[in-house]
Amino acid sequence: MEGLDFHISQITKILGLAQPVGFMLSYELGDIWIDVYLEHTEEGWSRRTYTISVPKEKLNRLVSIAEAIGSSPEDILSDTERAYLSVPYDEWEKAGSVIMNLL
Template sequence: MEELDFHLSQIAKILGLAQPLGFMLSYEFGDIWIDIYLEKTQDGWSGRTYTISVPKEKADRLKKLVESVGGSPEEVISDSDRAYLSFPYEDWEMVSPVIMSLL
């Protein structure tokens, strides 16, 4: 992760920004979005959180996904346009094969 720290420092410098405390990578697979957020702690870049979002009319698919791995449908939150489900890194490893069914 030292290499990551170096590159983020360079990007921040180019943009004239302070050193970031976190950053997010976003991926789009049609109407499915996956965001990966990393937080910088005293131990380096950790605290990875994965968030999947789908159009609100497909929220039931996320609820089925969370239930298939032993979670509760209440973990799916929505705004006016999209439904969201977040996982810490440890759970993502278990859930990622199931996510392929959404794609």
């Protein structure tokens, strides 16, 4: 992820912003949203966290993902419209096939 420092610094220069301590990419796949958050530490950009959210009527699919990676349904947060599950990179990798079935 060495190249990220350069590219993120270029983006911050273009936008006239200071160097961030975190960076997030968001993807919208129909009604499924995926956010990838990276934290800047002494080692560089690391600590990837993935958040997947679905409409509340698809909550059962998010529960399947949570169970596939060893999380519990209590790890799922929700608001009035959507349900959210945040996991670190290694857990995200474990849930690959379940996530692909959701898409």
